[in-house]
Amino acid sequence: MTPELRHLRYFVAVAEHLSFTVAARELHLAQQSLSQQIAALEHALGARLFDRDTRGTRLTEVGRVFLPEARAVLTRADAALETARKAVRGEIGRLRVAFLVSTANYMMPPVVRAFRERYPDVELLAEAVGIAGLVAGLREDRYDAAFTRPPLVDDLVTATLVAEPVCAVLPAGHPLAGRAGLRLADLAGEPWVLTPRGSWEPWHRKYDEDFRAAGFEPQVVQRADGVPSLLGLVAAGVGVTRLARSAHSLRRTGVVFVPLAGERAETVMAWHPARDRQAVRNLLDVAAELAVSIDLTEAG
Template identity: 40%
Template structure:
């Protein structure tokens, strides 16, 4: 059974005339008659009672007409969705993000994307950078908001946010009244670190800041969440070097100090599979770039 046969049958049923239906479909009347006959032969039923003067639906034809209309509507919907998917306007995206991007970065992008692509479903999940890489390579994720640096030849990286590192201290710390701090002043301090197993590139960046001042930090506690690190600092467990925006959102019991002479920045990027991105993924990345012009 072909869709064109269903289309022809619906046209004849609507017009109750082979002549008018043929004109509507822009085909010859013999061709239209042949299509209806072939459809009836295939079904083994009579759909139309016709003579030289009149065309009427049989009882079976009335029932079949309803189903034919529904089938054609579903076919049009399928074609429409396929075309929208090809343009990045329909489908589903599985997106992961690091918790430190959850407040200032992810919401604005998601809101704007949903506004522009209301028929795209977004599955959002909080996952650390290292696990995001695994998910992207195993194709269980489509896009990841990751903390840089990150190096993987199988991934495409698009930087969308850049900010300074800062030192966070308990409010009662001896250095809390300083306007800014040098990394060298932290030589003897216990550190709370965003652990290497969860974000190796970020961990190494913090280590490099300290190494340039000639010391390796005394890490007394590692955590897989930046907000947990802030809470530990507030509880007096040590100090930490973290991105500025993360600290701004959690200022209770802590103080934030800029790092003097430091040119390092913490960056958040969108990670996708290299060379294998759908129109849907490309659409999301495009929206993120535009939104983040006002964020970074």
């Protein structure tokens, strides 16, 4: 027989009470069963742990030596289980989070900061990536969660955190730059600067729908990847584009942001349903809490 934690628990209980009867009562089992298990432990160790006769129970020298050892093992085991439970609650471990580059500027700092404060024992790995890498990373278990923009794909779960106005982005001095608001149709005749079609299919399908609903097909004079590039081209007067208002924080000169009626850009947290761990839930909770308490899209 090889000793189990049960034997150590029994041994410590008997050693603490120096009585099989009392220890058995505490352990909620019969004195006979306790005697049996202690005997088995003694057999495994090759020595008696207690001197016992009709007038009581005393530790032998081996028992005296073994008692602190047994206690230490039990304490260590308890600690191990407690650590495991903490991991289950998502209070310890590692969390790999991707931030879509175009949302990273305003989402990453407050989210990372708040999460680290709330869960200091979780190793949070934050990374800013493009949309394709983000989705692939979630699917292939390189990220546990991601902050990004919809629409994505069916096999990922998302939760909406914030919605902000979508704006027409015009060069400073553009005839429409002074308006308080615009409809997408107002920009039908403008030259457009957009991202390459291949960047992320679901987005471009939605763009196509939006323009069709506004009754025109945009005349694309230039395609460029990344919000800073688009803003640069707009500032240079190459054309106009359409971005979430939070993008304004990336470039304040040479461009004007005018809200487009009825359009909203959402920021969501996304994750793979098969890897729905508590730590991911905790991250969502922290981010959602943050979203109601401060305007994340203004923070950048």
